[in-house]
Amino acid sequence: MINNDKLHEPKATLKKIVEIFNTGDLSEVDQIFSSDYIDHQKPPEMEADGPDEFKQIVIGARNFLPNLKVTIEDLVAEADKVVARLHWHSLDPNGKQIDRETIDILRLAKGQVVEHWGAETWRSETLVT
Secondary structure, three states: OHHHHHHHHHHHHHHHHHHHHHHOOOOOOOHHHHEEEEEEEEEEOOOOHHHHHHHHHHHHHHOOOOEEEEEEEEEEEEEEEEEEEEEEEEEEEOOOOEEEEEEEEEEOOOOEEEEEEEEEEEEEOOOOO
16 A cells, blocks of 8 residues: 555655746755756756756746746656646747646655656647737
8 A cells, every 4th residue: 555645745846846947946956856867858958967957947948938837737646756747838939829738757766856757749829919
């Protein structure tokens, strides 16, 4: 039988990561992500690793989409992993509505994120004014 307290930690961690994307507040990133963090979806041009990689991704997203809002649509945790379907909404610099849906998997060890896998689908519609 799985202990529900154990499931709460990965879910709380993912919720905190979504909050970081929504606010841009990077103050807890070094506590959330292990220095050995590996992003299996890492952009090829990204040179940073570990928590610094995540910080650069958040900064880049918030700079390009300052009104970014991420919501959790589904959230499932088991053992040391948490899986979420996330909805990303914003307007791009040209005023087009951005709707991005991702499926993200995080693996935690000793209370920190050590691995990330992700898949995404982009939908972009012209904003009607």
